[in-house]
Amino acid sequence: MVVNVFSHLFLVDDAGIPSSHGTNRTSPIAHQDPSLYDEESASQLSHHLPTDDLLTYGQSDYRHPSMLASHTGALQGNGPRIEITCPDLYHYDHIHTNPVNISRPMLDIPYRENQCLSPASSTSSTSWHSDGYSPGTYSPCISPGVGEGTLAGLTEAVLCPMMQAIQASGSPNTSPRTSITEDTFLDRRPTSPRSRSASPQGKRTYTEYETQRSQSPRFGRDEPAEFYPLANLEDSMNSLSHSLTKPIPTKIVRPNLEYSVYTESQVGMFPPMPEVKKEFAVESCYFMPANWSSQALAGVCSMPVAALPALDWPLPSSTEQYELKIEVQPRQHHRAHYETEGSRGAVKASTGGHPVVQLRGYTGTEPLALQVFIGTADDRNLRPHAFYQVHRITGKTVSTNSQERMLNGTKILEVALEPKENMRAVVDCAGILKLRNADIELKKGETDVGRKNTRVRLVFRVHVPQPSGQWISLQVASQTIECSQRSAHEHPVVDHQELDHCSVLGGPQMMLRGQNFTSESKVIFFEKTHVDLQLWEAEAKVYRDKCTSNLLFLEIPPYRDPNIYHPVKVKFHVLNGKKRCSQPQNFTYTPLSVPQIKPEPVEEYQYAQLGCTGRPIMGISPPSCHLADGRMMPGGPSYQRAHCMYPAAPQHAPMRYALDHTVPAVFSGSPAHTAGPATSAYGSRVSPTTGRSPPARSHQQTYLPVHHQRNVSPVRVTIKQENLDQAYLDDGLYAYHSVYTEQC
DNA sequence: AGCATGTAACCTCCACTATCA
DNA sequence: CCTGATAGTGGAGGTTACATG
Numbered sequence: 001m002v003v004n005v006f007s008h009l010f011l012v013d014d015a016g017i018p019s020s021h022g023t024n025r026t027s028p029i030a031h032q033d034p035s036l037y038d039e040e041s042a043s044q045l046s047h048h049l050p051t052d053d054l055l056t057y058g059q060s061d062y063r064h065p066s067m068l069a070s071h072t073g074a075l076q077g078n079g080p081r082i083e084i085t086c087p088d089l090y091h092y093d094h095i096h097t098n099p100v101n102i103s104r105p106m107l108d109i110p111y112r113e114n115q116c117l118s119p120a121s122s123t124s125s126t127s128w129h130s131d132g133y134s135p136g137t138y139s140p141c142i143s144p145g146v147g148e149g150t151l152a153g154l155t156e157a158v159l160c161p162m163m164q165a166i167q168a169s170g171s172p173n174t175s176p177r178t179s180i181t182e183d184t185f186l187d188r189r190p191t192s193p194r195s196r197s198a199s200p201q202g203k204r205t206y207t208e209y210e211t212q213r214s215q216s217p218r219f220g221r222d223e224p225a226e227f228y229p230l231a232n233l234e235d236s237m238n239s240l241s242h243s244l245t246k247p248i249p250t251k252i253v254r255p256n257l258e259y260s261v262y263t264e265s266q267v268g269m270f271p272p273m274p275e276v277k278k279e280f281a282v283e284s285c286y287f288m289p290a291n292w293s294s295q296a297l298a299g300v301c302s303m304p305v306a307a308l309p310a311l312d313w314p315l316p317s318s319t320e321q322y323e324l325k326i327e328v329q330p331r332q333h334h335r336a337h338y339e340t341e342g343s344r345g346a347v348k349a350s351t352g353g354h355p356v357v358q359l360r361g362y363t364g365t366e367p368l369a370l371q372v373f374i375g376t377a378d379d380r381n382l383r384p385h386a387f388y389q390v391h392r393i394t395g396k397t398v399s400t401n402s403q404e405r406m407l408n409g410t411k412i413l414e415v416a417l418e419p420k421e422n423m424r425a426v427v428d429c430a431g432i433l434k435l436r437n438a439d440i441e442l443k444k445g446e447t448d449v450g451r452k453n454t455r456v457r458l459v460f461r462v463h464v465p466q467p468s469g470q471w472i473s474l475q476v477a478s479q480t481i482e483c484s485q486r487s488a489h490e491h492p493v494v495d496h497q498e499l500d501h502c503s504v505l506g507g508p509q510m511m512l513r514g515q516n517f518t519s520e521s522k523v524i525f526f527e528k529t530h531v532d533l534q535l536w537e538a539e540a541k542v543y544r545d546k547c548t549s550n551l552l553f554l555e556i557p558p559y560r561d562p563n564i565y566h567p568v569k570v571k572f573h574v575l576n577g578k579k580r581c582s583q584p585q586n587f588t589y590t591p592l593s594v595p596q597i598k599p600e601p602v603e604e605y606q607y608a609q610l611g612c613t614g615r616p617i618m619g620i621s622p623p624s625c626h627l628a629d630g631r632m633m634p635g636g637p638s639y640q641r642a643h644c645m646y647p648a649a650p651q652h653a654p655m656r657y658a659l660d661h662t663v664p665a666v667f668s669g670s671p672a673h674t675a676g677p678a679t680s681a682y683g684s685r686v687s688p689t690t691g692r693s694p695p696a697r698s699h700q701q702t703y704l705p706v707h708h709q710r711n712v713s714p715v716r717v718t719i720k721q722e723n724l725d726q727a728y729l730d731d732g733l734y735a736y737h738s739v740y741t742e743q744c
Numbered sequence: 745a746g747c748a749t750g751t752a753a754c755c756t757c758c759a760c761t762a763t764c765a
Numbered sequence: 766c767c768t769g770a771t772a773g774t775g776g777a778g779g780t781t782a783c784a785t786g
Contacts, residue, residue, distance in 0.1 A: 335774085340756055345773050395772060396764075437754070438781090451753065451782070484753080485776085 300367045300416045308463070308473075311373060311410050312383035315461065315475035321361045324462055324474040327424070328356035332493050332514075336388060336434040336483040346393040346428050347458065347481065350495030350513070354428035355478065357460045362423050370425050370462050371405075372413040374432060377455035377480040384410035386440050387450045388483060390458075391431035402429040417462060432456065432483055454484040492517055492574040492582040499556070501567070501588035506558035509543075514582070517552045517574065525557055525572040525587065536560045540572070559589040566591060 309315065317324050328349045337344040349355055357370055374388040389411040392404050405412040413430055417423045437450025458478040463471045482493070496513040512523070526537035538557035546553040552574065559568065571584035 337773095338755060342774095343772065393772090397772080434755085454753090485755095 300369045300414070308407060311375075311407060311412075311459075312381075314382065315473050317474055317476040319361075319472060319474070322464055322472060322474055323360040324460060324476045325358050325360060326355060326460065326476055326478055327358050328353060329479050330355045330458055330481055332479060332495060333482040334432055335485050336432040337391070338434050338436070343391065343393060343431055346398065346431050354426050355430075355458060357417075357425050357427060357476070359417050359423040359462050359464070359474070362417075362419070362464060364465070365419055366465075367419065368417045368423070368462055368464060369414040370417045370427075370460055372402075372415060372427060372430050373410050373459050373461075375457045375459035375477055377457055379457075379477070382457070382459065382477055384408075384459075385456050386443075386446055386448045387435050387437060387453055388456045389433045389435065391433040393429045393431045398429045400426055400429045427458070427460075430458065432481070434483065455480045455482055457481060492521055494574055494582050494585050497585055497587075500586065501590055502556050503592055504559040504562045504564055504568075504589045505592070506556040506589075508556050510554055510556055512552040512554065512574065513550060514552070514574070517547055517550065521547070521552060522575045523552065523554045523572055524575055525570055526584075527560075527568070527570040536570075556587075562592065564589065564591050 328351065330347045331350045334347045335344050346354060359368065359370070362368070372390055374385045374390045375382050376385050390413050391411075392402055392413055400415055402413045402415045405414060411433075413427075415425045415427060415429065417425050435450075440446055440448075440450055457480055459475060460477070461473060461475045463473045465471055492514060494512050494514040498511040499508060502508045521542065523540040523542055524537050525540060527535040529535060536559075538560070540557050541555040543553040543555070559570070568589045570587050570589060572587055573584045574582040
């Protein structure tokens with residue numbers, strides 16, 4: 001149950017029906033002048049609503065004694081006082097158009113720089129300035145502090161904009177309450193003859209969909225749709241949404257809260273709460289109904305939302321001490337459900353169970369919260385998927401408690417990692433919700449397209465508190481999951497492969513376990529370059545007499561070149577016909593023998609730099625690049641052509657490799673031999689000004705010539721021998737190797 | 745460039761089963 | 766055992782977007 005206060009809020013009656021205290025739904029919003037406040041409207045609102053739950057706006061101290069106990073929020077400002085009672089406060093977020101009860105708000109502290117009033121750091125003496133709608137001083141009565149996200153968060157994220165909104169809705173130009181009857185409302189509620197509400201929020205009908213669509217290009221947080229003619233308060237809340245999701249004319253100063261920026265060395269570790277990185281800028285806060293929220297994960301140590309690293313931040317899956325690991329991967333396809341559909345259940349594992357995640361190395365006694373969200377399938381740029389959201393599955397089949405959060409428009413599930421369970425969680429509560437492409441693509445700033453963008457990954461995060469008060473954040477992403485309907489039934493899916501490598505000669509039999517295999521299924525091994533050019537493909541022999549729809553037995557074809565010296569990564573997929581194709585699976589061909597690398601002669605001064613005494617054994621001479629067995633290294637004549645293919649691609653995989661991994665790649669000679677921008681052995685760009693490649697690592701041991709060319713000085717690259725094979729297992733070098741081999 | 749057409753993908757809805765109270 | 770509610774699954778048809786001529 002997550003409520004995004006930047007979306008729609010409205011009132012419902014005890015039956016969950018939105019309040020009939022309707023108003024002109026096109027009422028002007030976000031009047032900034034408190035003088036426009038209409039006290040009569042306010043009093044009418046107050047009159048029509050029960051009095052046990054209050055939202056209070058006015059001059060008085062909002063330290064309402066029952067604020068937390070009875071879900072009462074209070075607003076403080078310069079305008080007259082308004083009391084709004086909420087039998088239940090419901091909400092439409094951009095995911096669920098059915099009401100979400102937020103009657104007992106619990107929330108974290110949203111920090112929204114320049115858009116919200118920020119929490120005071122300590123006491124009410126802190127001044128919050130807002131020259132937009134309320135130039136006075138705000139005196140928070142409760143300091144949010146670290147992890148104390150209740151009232152302070154409400155104050156900051158909700159109440160101040162709410163005050164603004166209420167002011168707006170209460171303007172004389174706005175009818176406080178008119179016209180819309182409950183019937184009208186009911187007419188807009190789902191009318192499906194079959195009751196099949198989505199878990200747990202229910203679904204939206206096509207009629208609603210069309211109506212809403214015609215009224216608003218999208219329903220997301222940034223541009224909330226205003227499709228429900230609700231009470232004045234709702235308009236107020238809509239105004240609230242607008243006031244927050246659009247840059248409000250409010251200058252906010254938070255004197256006591258400084259931002260800090262992390263260095264690379266701090267990746268994965270985050271400081272205590274008071275330090276909030278700018279990018280955190282949490283745009284959303286959320287409420288959780290008391291009936292499940294705190295109880296569900298009672299005692300779970302969850303990092304306060306305001307300090308969470310952004311969801312598109314790359315985080316390591318392990319540190320020296322901890323490792324977050326997916327023990328059971330999800331199946332490679334899961335038909336996501338739309339808002340208009342019922343739930344399609346939780347993501348399952350290929351084994352029939354559900355994904356399992358474990359945090360290793362944790363010795364604390366406090367449970368931690370495992371966060372789950374839906375990420376993109378792009379492993380080079382893992383970020384929340386714009387078109388899919390995690391969906392909380394409830395019901396008897398779900399054994400794992402979970403709760404939802406909303407963070408920057410991304411829904412997050414939190415599951416407890418319990419020490420008594422060895423910090424292992426069975427994620428049987430995570431479904432996948434598909435958002436309509438049209439809705440998302442129209443979002444301001446959205447660049448992704450939804451069409452055919454149907455692959456996702458489950459992303460798991462955990463934030464481990466440290467004795468120092470810092471947090472170590474770990475993240476791991478699952479294998480990709482195809483979420484479309486079609487693939488579930490027509491595309492073959494490989495869930496498990498018996499082998500992941502063999503020698504270049506091929507020959508071993510391999511069993512594939514998966515789905516949608518047919519008697520016509522083919523298994524194609526192929527090799528592509530980094531730029532998706534196909535270098536090679538070979539069809540495996542399939543033993544059709546043994547095959548079933550879930551099992552495929554095949555014989556691995558030989559690799560095209562039996563004389564490789566390094567493991568070569570290729571892929572294979574299962575084809576059903578021309579277009580029904582499984583996701584590519586990784587396979588590695590290994591050389592017949594591991595080559596021994598002879599040292600290349602090293603200049604004396606270089607040798608001295610290595611800390612060696614005496615002279616190296618003189619082996620082969622440049623410009624050749626040979627291995628101990630006399631074969632050529634890939635730094636041979638083709639090498640230069642190959643590595644020059646990436647002159648200006650800083651994000652290219654080899655570059656990434658050189659930067660992200662401690663595999664040495666350094667030139668000791670002049671790069672002037674290359675035509676065009678020079679690149680290092682792994683494609684990393686050599687500075688045109690310095691002629692240097694990226695910083696050399698300190699543990700290079702063996703010098704290998706990487707190319708030769710007439711009339712130029714040999715250029716050497718240092719490669720730590722023990723890393724060589726592993727290096728080629730990496731994508732970066734694989735990409736390089738692909739290009740290299742393409743050139744051959 | 746603009747249009748018509750075919751195709752594939754998207755999205756919604758229906759039918760059905762299973763489970764449980 | 767029946768009924769109703771709920772959850773989940775599979776399928777299909779209308780709509781929409783895109784590719785192609």
